[in-house]
Amino acid sequence: LFFFFFQAEDCIRAQPRFRGLGYGYKRQTQSTWDLQFMEKKPSVELRTKDGAEEDKAEALVPSIFQELKDYVAKNEDPWCTPGHQGGVGFRRNALGKSFYDFFGENIFKADVSSSMSEIGSILGHGPAHLAAENAVKEIFGADHAHLISNGTTTSNKLVFLATTTMGNLVVADRNCHKSIVQSLIMTRTVPIYLRPERNVYGIIGPITQATIATIAGDPKLVVITNSTYDGLIYDVNKVKKIIGQKAKNILFDEAWYAHGIFSPLYANRYAMGKVTSKTADVFPTVFATQSTHKLLSAFSMASVVLIKSGSHHVFNPENFDETWMMHTSTSPFYPLLASIEIGTQMMRGAEGQKIVADMQTLAVQFRKKLKELNPFFRAWQPDKFNGKDITEVPDATLINTPDLWILKPGEKWHGFSVYTAEDNIMLDPIKLTILTQGIKDGEMEETGVPALIVAKYLGENKIVVEKVGFYNILFLFGPGASKEKSDRLFLALKKFKECYDKNVDVKSIMPELVKSHNIYEKIKLKDLCDSFHTYLKEKHLISIMNSIAAVIPRSAMIPALAYEHFVQDDVSSVPLARLENQISAVLLAAYPPGIPIVMPGEMFSKELIFYFKLNEEIENLFPGFDVEIHGVTKKPGLTPGRIMYEVICIGTDIVKKEKAIEKRMEKWRKKKESKQGLTQTVTLIL
Secondary structure, X not given: OHHHHHHHHHHHHHOHHHEOOEEEEEEOOOOOEEEEEEXXXXXXXEEOOOOOEEEEEEOEOOHHHHHHHHHHHHOOOXXXXXXXXXXXXXXXXXXXXXXXXXXXXXHHXXXXXXXXXXXXXXXXXXXXXXXXXXXXXHHHOXXXXXXXXXXXHHHHHHHHHHHOOOOOEEEEEOOOOHHHHHHHHHHOOEEEEEOOOEOOOOOEOOOOHHHHOOOOOOOOEEEEEOOOOOOEEOOHHHHHHHHHOOOOEEEEEOOOXXXXXXOHHHOXXXXXXXXXXXXXXXXXXXXXXXXXXXXXXXXXXOEEEEEEOOOOOXXXXXXXHXXXXXXXXXXXXXXHHHHHHHHHHOOOHHXXXXXXXXXXXXXXXXXXXXXXXXXXXEEOOOOOEOOEOHHHOOHHHHOOOHHHHEOOOOOOOOOOOOOOOXXXXXXXXXEEEXXXXXXXXXXXXXXXXXXXXXXXXXXXXXXXXXXXXXXXXEEEOOOOOOHHHHHHHHHHHHXXXXXXXXXXXXXXXXXXXXXXXXXXXXXXXXXXXXXHHHHHHHOOHHHHHHHHHHXXXXXXXXXXXXXXXHHOOOEEEEEHHHOOOOEXXXXXXXXXXXXXXXXXXEEOOHHXXXXXXXXXXXXXXXXXXXXXXXXXXXXXXXXXXXXXXXXXXXXXXXXXXXXXXXXXXXXXXXXXXHXXXXXXXXXXXX
């Protein structure tokens, strides 16, 4: 053991093999590789577009990736897991071979067992893995970092399990991901929800600082979503300072914001920011969970947990390791871990800043181009930038001036009425929300174009959107965005408008929709939009959305207890007509991105039922344009061809029995306390 750890320590300190030489491979035969050495320059000059020297960064060869390349080059005979052993197992019949050929040889050869000594066990933080963790924490400015191979859903659960136990109080942003609710269930903690704001377009915003300041009760953990799904970012230093007075731990769910630290535009707006004298009075331990696959370059499910110790609460990495090992496979997919390492190393220094600057530049250029389609399609952004139209402002100014993207009080464009200058909320320009015609100044217009129709059209034209609401669509300008892709998006939107103006047949531009739902066979595009918009207007869409956002549903029990009833089958499926005052056994969330509407253990109000009834009717009247809601069960309706919504609820008789048991238990506790008091009194007398 001493020898092993000595060797590992020596390897970690020196790390000569992790840099200097890169390897290239030339395919010779089906199973033979010719190893070629390619000289690696010791440094790379990073230049701006005008050719001036910007910075120099050492050309590192990341450790996990390098070890995988070395292993593949050796062409060893594996007699261990995984069973396909370098892809050979897949090539035993035609079906497996087609799978093998599609992905290519290297991905199978690099799918190795933890028995491979060069990388070492992920659970033991082997030399290559530890070197990767150290690089990640350095680049993100963290004290500690963990690579997570099963998504930020698991990263959030890790933070909960490492910081809270049964009965602890947790304060959570209501605009949280469903993984936060699942974490509440797993830890049996007691949630207090902070209600975020919602604007007239249905866009959910951050929590005001005034609301955050109301936190009380000594919570073990406070959870904040930064940025929001639509790109609204907190003044994080202010939030830390407020919460530092009230809790020891804060989790910033930054799943959609891993790029924040790599641009001066977002200064003081990300979790791992440096502690300054202005913010260091009382500083909580800060956790940040980031989906490196979302807005950096990594495989799906790639995530990191970043940690910075607080001023009065020093983080214990050994304790966190124990939790991490509970949720990390002993058989990890090493190429996925290597993608986290590579995606992070790509962001080192000036080169990373250039990547984010390119993303921002492409986004603001598209925002300018979109003005040509205004007001049919318009970007959700300030009407004026320092008194000028966005087309009159240089790209460099737009991506380097945070104040231009602040949600200022009194401005109509953002649709929020509560934010103050103190809140200092900012819009991230790379997250483009396009508003479709139909809502203006908080009122439904006479004519409109529901965004669900536009999103369906884009999908049939091979353009996949991130998120769609009734009158808004979200697009992400990540590192994979390009001028060619943005041009195709613009042309597709322009074509939709032209088809709308000409009132063409729906089947001519959305043939797959008509193939699945022949009710649209003879319907024209503008007529469909008018019909859908009129329906939403008559149903008072804005009033329904405002009503469900205004009040947090009444809670009958904590989510963990509701889940127990679900597992024990103390539940029944209830149609919407009988849903009022029923207790939900499951989480109901609109997806994507997975924002909770009703938490397990909460009761259904009339307002919530109106919302679900609206979606049920849309699915029946306008099939193909439904909103996906997790937790809703769809069953055949009474009328042939129609569907009806049902929700799994906890039986009222079960709840009554529980309340009776609670009363008996309370009486028993009081009797026990009185007996203990008598015993103590007698003991004192004796």
